[in-house]
Amino acid sequence: MKTRFAFYILGATVLGAAFGHFFPEIGKDIKILGDAFIRLLKMIVIPVIVTTLLVGIAGIGDIKRMGRIGIKTVIWFEVITTAILFIGLAIANIVKPGKGLDLANLPQADLTTIASNTSKVLDGKTLLLNIIPTNIIDVMAKNDLLAVIFFCILFGVALVKLGNESKPFVSMIEIASKASFKLVNMVMMFAPIGVFALMAATIGTYGITLIIPLLKLIGTAYLGLAVVVFGLFSLIALMLRVPIKEIYRMVWDLMIVGASTGSTETVVPQLMQRLEKYGVPKYITSFVIPAGMPLNSDGTTLYLTIAGPFIAQAFGIDMSWQQQLMMVLFFIVTSKGVAAVPSSSMVILLATVTAVGLPPEGVALIIGIDRIIDMARTAVNVFGHVFSCIAVAKWEGVFRKETETVEPSSASA
Template sequence: MRVRMALYILIATVLGGLFGHFFPEAGVAIKPVGDAFIRLIKMVVLPVIVSTLLVGVAGIGDIKRVGRIGIKTIIWFEFFTTIILILGLVIANVLKPGAGLDASHLPKADITGLESNTGKVMDGTSLLLNIIPTNFVDAMARGDMLAIIFFCVMFGIALVGLGERGRPFVSLMEIVSQASFRLVNLVMTVAPIGVFALMAATIGTYGVQLVIPLLRLIGTAYVALAIVVFVVFPIVAWFLRIRIIEVYKMVWDLMIIGASTGSTETVVPQLMDRLERFGAPKSITSFVIPAGLPLNSDGTTLYLTIAAPFIAQLFGIHMTFWHQVMMILFFIVTSKGVAAVPSSSMVILLATATAVGLPAEGVALILGVDRVIDMARTAVNVMGHVFSSTVVARWEGVFGQKDPEVTVQSSTREEAEPV
């Protein structure tokens, strides 16, 4: 079944592209079908995240351990994000995808919507303050993932403190989690139709005339992402003492589904289930993966440090070493701050381009091929969640162990029960 769905979605992607190419007006006309599929995905994200986080934090059963896992998760996210940013910058400087291209012959996309969202890119202080929601219901309505995660972690810690009195609520959230996972599976039954419409609309809107001149950018991005999948991740796997072949076997179809839908959220339930069987306990994955959705997008992060130098090279702008260091620091902060904003990667890129003196026009030139590159970077994001969960599980010394039945432990105990 898993192979069949991945195959159906892959075929739908190809057929949608062909349909959009040969019948561009019809491809644009069916865009609402793709938009409806995206709305279905967004509809199921919050129930999945809220329920799994609450169950996961309560299942850890010890306040100190919750904090320890959280700190280790953030350390890994920031460490690996920095590695990825540096790698992308090196590849962009070596391959120089924008050098020699004539910007005047490239069609421009409309970036009005992106410009209206650049004000939502926050500095470090604002980011920390906005993680704390003043109204949880409002945070859910806006899809502010960082604020939602913060509240759920704090609420989960409060549940741990309730001891046995919190068990009925945790049991309820376990049911909500299971129902949410089933709802995701129902939504995924129409994924081939949604993917077909999305790809047809993209190609119908922009056409291959935009893709061909930017093949160097697309090729550079795909090479960089391939290096992450086939070089960087195998090195991490070696340090973790796991077989990279087993990881590939576990997630290859989920990478295809994530790439075709352009959303990591569509595969979260399946990914958590497989990781649990792979060796990462549910108490780890139910915390690390939801936190990683806004904080740990390896493929997206890599692309940002390729796209910004591409714009500089395209317009013949020399970026000094310190300009590039400043750009990396900017990406480290802003890549965490606009998770709820549509086309967040392009919003971050536009804000960064403005901050380091690059023309916003460059973002308009590459916006049309973003969908093509987004497929590959979403696939890398999926694999990134595998390694973040495995790293934290290894660090905690629980990799390969099974979780006990989910219960709420008393916060007065000296030690949590073994996971």
């Protein structure tokens, strides 16, 4: 059934693109259906994250152990995302997707909305300070994931300290968590309609002809993402001693769903359940995946270091290695904590290219194809969450220790 649903999503993507091409005005008009679907998804993100985090932290039951898991999780995120940034930079310098591009053939998109959001890309000190919420209801309303996670960790510690007194409350949170997962399944019933409308609106607005002059950038981004999935993650799987084919079979359909919707949130509950069946304890998945949503977007990370040099190449700017290294450092900082910002990858890109002296107009050139590349990078984000959970569980020595090992076919059921 899940495999069939993945193909429904894929079919809706293709049909939506075709519909938007032949009926562009109608395609733009039905965007409201896609927007409604995205709103439904955003509506359930916070309930899923809050309940799963609190259940996971309470399930650990040991504050020292929780701190150890947190440190290992952050170390893993930083090492992997930094490695991916340099992979993207290397590919951009080898392929040179922006070299020889005729800028006259590209439309200039409006940067007004994106530019207004760059104020949310913060410096390191402000970012750390803003992780501490002054009003938990406010940060939940704003989908500020880092602040929400920080509060949940502290609240979870308080629950652990209460011991047996917290059990009735934790039981209620467990019920709320299960209800949140059911709500996700209910919302996902409308995914094919939402995906169809989003693709129709995208193609209806920008047109398929926009893709042609930017095929090299699209191809380079997909090449880089393939290197991450089939190269870097294959190497990681070898190091972790898990068969990469099992991982592919377990999550390929979730990657399709995530790609078609452009949202990792759509597959978080299913991803957690499958990883638990595969041998990752629930308290690991409940902590690592929510934390990884704002901190560990592997696909987005790679795209940024391809898009930055692309803009420089398109405008004939020769960036030195020192400038490129500075750009990477900016991406390391700015890519944290803006997951809730609309078009977050474009916001990060605009803020960074401006900071390193590249023309911001370059971002306007590629807004139209962002949706096409976003599909692939979201799929890679989903794949990255799998390895984050397995790596932390392995590091803790609990992989396949607290749950029974199952065959991949069962895990993907």
